[in-house]
Amino acid sequence: xxxxxxxxxxxxxxxxxxxxxxxxxxxxxxxxxxxxxxxxxxxxxxxxxxxxxxxxxxxxxxxxxxxxxxxxxxxxxxxxxxxxxxxxxxxxxxxxxxxxxxxxxxxxxxxxxx
Amino acid sequence: xxxxxxxxxxxxxxxxxxxxxxxxxxxxxxxxxxxxxxxxxxxxxxxxxxxxxxxxxxxxxxxxxxxxxxxxxxxxxxxxxxxxxxxxxxxxxxxxxxxxxxxxxxxxxx
Numbered sequence: 593x594x595x596x597x598x599x600x601x602x603x604x605x606x607x608x609x610x611x612x613x614x615x616x617x618x619x620x621x622x623x624x625x626x627x628x629x630x631x632x633x634x635x636x637x638x639x640x641x642x643x644x645x646x647x648x649x650x651x652x653x654x655x656x657x658x659x660x661x662x663x664x665x666x667x668x669x670x671x672x673x674x675x676x677x678x679x680x681x682x683x684x685x686x687x688x689x690x691x692x693x694x695x696x697x698x699x700x701x702x703x704x705x706x
Numbered sequence: 707x708x709x710x711x712x713x714x715x716x717x718x719x720x721x722x723x724x725x726x727x728x729x730x731x732x733x734x735x736x737x738x739x740x741x742x743x744x745x746x747x748x749x750x751x752x753x754x755x756x757x758x759x760x761x762x763x764x765x766x767x768x769x770x771x772x773x774x775x776x777x778x779x780x781x782x783x784x785x786x787x788x789x790x791x792x793x794x795x796x797x798x799x800x801x802x803x804x805x806x807x808x809x810x811x812x813x814x815x816x
Contacts, residue, residue: 623802625803627806633808633809634710634793634806634807634808634809635749635793635795635806636806637803637804637805637806640801640802640803642801642802648801648803683748683749687802689802690802692802693737693739693754693756693797693802693804694739694751694754695741695749695751695804696751697748697749697750698748699747699748700748
């Protein structure tokens with residue numbers, strides 16, 4: 593597609609429920625990233641996929657968070673047993689790959705845990 | 707780990723020049739990027755510096771000093787539409803992964 597697409601744009605969930613956030617990167621981009629942005633804060637790195645390599649999961653805050661990328665394209669970020677501190681905007685970005693240093697971000701999913 | 711410091715907020719007048727500084731502490735530094743984010747919008751890529759010096763792109767310029775672990779974004783001929791948050795981000799290791807600062811909110815006044 594023309595840009596990075598994320599769905600849903602907004603998600604309200606009850607504490608303790610699981611949620612899935614979807615990211616559809618720009619076609620042909622081999623790198624895909626998930627970041628989290630709390631209100632008025634910077635972007636917190638979560639996970640990075642590059643081609644067929646094992647993902648860099650070093651930013652995932654707990655084992656309740658996981659992500660997968662199927663077929664080198666669409667990615668799903670799953671948060672299990674959501675807590676109120678998980679409330680944030682979850683941003684996905686993609687990049688053509690090595691030697692290209694600019695990310696293209698999606699518009700994000702605003703997650704609210706009540 | 708990584709540490710990036712930016713001023714939280716800067717105010718300037720339309721038509722003026724403003725400089726947003728970023729200092730960083732990290733191991734395995736490879737480069738510094740800048741992003742712009744309007745309220746409610748997605749961050750958009752502005753620049754990437756891997757080498758010391760100033761790079762200019764239109765009204766925006768970005769500077770890096772690796773020896774001082776310091777960079778800045780320079781915005782000239784400020785316009786109202788430049789009101790946004792600006793984030794610096796460091797590339798760590800020979801991977802295409804960046805860590806972001808907390809952002810500087812730029813307010814442009816008429």
